[in-house]
Amino acid sequence: MKSPYVCFKFLKGKFKMPGLIGKKVGMTSIYDENGKNVACTLIVTGPNVVTQVKTPEVDGYTAIQVGYDEKKEKRTSAALKGHFAKANTAPKRKLVEFREFDGEFALGDVLKMEEIFAEGEFVDIVGTSKGKGFQGVVKRHGFGGVGQATHGQHNRLRAPGAIGACATPSRVFKGLKMAGRMGGKRVKVQNLKVLKLYPEENLVLVSGAIPGAKNSYVIIEK
Known part of the structure; x- marks a missing residue:
């Protein structure tokens, strides 16, 4: 049976998506066009896959669920295996819903960062801050x-x-x-500039520091 959702092909421009899921790699620094050394953070986004399309008729609201970072099937419950099988994709470790977007998406659509973000624009980063334990x-x-x-x-x-x-x-x-x-709380850092995009490595270079430890999941919002 074919999916009832029709894939919307973007022939020109970029996807009208509010964000993507990524993983913090670490920090470094680069020199800008004025010769100033700028501290920045590397985020690997990888391909994000649309794992569910929610509609008002079925779910009561409109949203798309995006998955990132594959995990082993033996560590996935049977219910989630069936959920990912509908999207014809491997099980994912991180799932995030986005409610504000333009266009139509189909199950299994692959979202790439070079189609959504551009160098020079500003984004917000959401992550979980490092836990410090009980402090004075x-x-x-x-x-x-x-x-x-x-x-x-x-x-x-x-x-x-x-x-x-x-x-x-x-x-x-x-x-x-x-x-x-x-620590250990959801934190959003706003207005970080996208300095560089490396599509071959699925890397995004943003200015400044972002919350979370290395290899922690973050959400890049436009």
Whole structure:
């Protein structure tokens, strides 16, 4: 049975996609046209595959699901094997939905970064920041500690200090900056410039730093 979705062929221009999935490789630096050394991050995007097309009639909203980075079938559940088989593609490690796009896509369509991004444009990068564990207020929030070591303070250099008054309000306000788990959160860095595209290696070079450790998944949004 043929798929009910009709593939829209883009003969000119670029795909009207809001973004792609990639993997952070690491950081380096290059010299721009003015001779200035610019810190940048390498992201390998690889081919992204459309694994599901959602419609208001079936799913209640319009979206396309994109998969990236192949994984072994033996590590994939039977339900997901059937899901990827419909798109005629290998099982994927990372799946992301994009709701804002132009045109029509079919199951199994391959999205390449050179058809979506261009050198010189600005993108947003979404990733998961590095987890730092349970940290104190100095590292987590940049507190300066209580007093100074020369004023009789021998064990208060990294302490948080008072957290509230006694009689009024007789409680601690919600959201007070205190010690706790740091990192490991979804972070978006905006307005990073696309410096170079390397289609042969599926690499995108963007200016500045992006959240996450090496080999972590990121979402490149336009």
